[in-house]
Ligand code: NAD
């Protein structure tokens with residue numbers, strides 16, 4: 001892997017992955033980051049990387065659905081491996097307007113696979129980043145394994161499921177060297193504050209209401225983003241081509257408990273509210289998300305037993321690091337919350 005194309009590298013996980021690759025891993029090559037810079041893409045997440053890593057980091061603003069121009073990028077930079085993050089990623093947005101999810105997540109992935117098929121001799125790996133949401137919702141017991149049948153419930157998860165199927169099919173039909181990972185909910189630095197954890201941290205800091213959907217008892221498994229990055233790199237290096245791997249944090253928790261933990265930590269790390277009250281008084285139960293999956297839980301024993309990977313961060317330590325990061329990075333926060341995000345919030349929530 002000398003010239004690695006990372007799609008969606010200005011998003012949350014992609015930016016963390018590029019940082020991990022260049023700053024911490026044994027990767028010695030060049031990263032070519034292709035990102036369309038939607039509302040969720042923020043080059044500010046990588047400005048220091050651009051300065052510090054010079055020729056080892058290239059940024060190209062491009063849409064993965066643009067087949068001709070993406071082909072030129074692959075050829076110009078002699079891309080020999082691909083790690084594919086680019087996607088529309090927020091479930092609530094997919095419910096409000098699914099079109100871009102179908103376009104980027106399905107057609108965009110298909111475009112990349114076709115370009116790789118044309119360059120089968122030069123591109124040695126396509127790693128596809130997917131989600132546990134493709135498996136649908138669990139009851140009180142059990143875990144998703146790599147063999148759990150797909151049963152996506154939102155336009156987002158249906159679009160990710162379709163992309164997973166395409167990647168697998170291109171391996172079976174054309175023999176393309178692919179790997180797929182399905183991971184649980186990530187959290188950590190650089191996450192756009194529409195997702196539960198950063199939204200709650202920032203609202204709590206600012207004394208704004210903390211909107212908990214439904215009864216707050218929906219369960220998610222939380223994976224610290226750096227643990228996800230080590231898992232991806234391990235799969236890319238050692239994963240069996242044609243295989244899928246479930247990646248989870250072994251940190252299941254109901255949403256309400258997550259929000260209460262955040263309230264307690266923000267009370268501890270930041271000044272008290274001007275009213276002197278505790279942040280958990282800001283919790284507000286709001287109308288539930290349509291089709292809201294009740295519980296996700298990942299069995300990541302394939303990662304552990306065949307690749308020797310396991311998550312390092314506990315939820316308590318990861319959450320504390322994440323809260324500190326959001327409290328200390330005001331410039332990033334104010335930039336990503338301006339413009340398009342605000343316009344969407346206004347249009348969506350009134
Ligand atoms: P994100 O929304 O933060 O970032 C997505 C990035 O993709 C943005 O930088 C955006 O500009 C870019 N992008 C969108 N459309 C594009 C297009 N047409 N062409 C080029 N770039 C485009 O998402 P994330 O949370 O970093 O998620 C990354 C991947 O991981 C996604 O595939 C997502 O489905 C998957 N995933 C995320 C989570 C999570 O908890 N965040 C969990 C499981 C799987």
Ligand code: TDX
Nearest residue numbers: 089090091131133184185194195196211212213218255
């Ligand atoms: O304001 C909120 N209140 C609330 O109760 C928000 C934004 C969310 N929630 C709930 C809904 C979910 O049960 O919190 C849980 C987490 O919600 P999100 O952060 O929107 O994540 P989720 O829908 O679980 O999906 C995430 O994990 C899997 C990512 O957004 C996906 O890209 C990924 O595939």
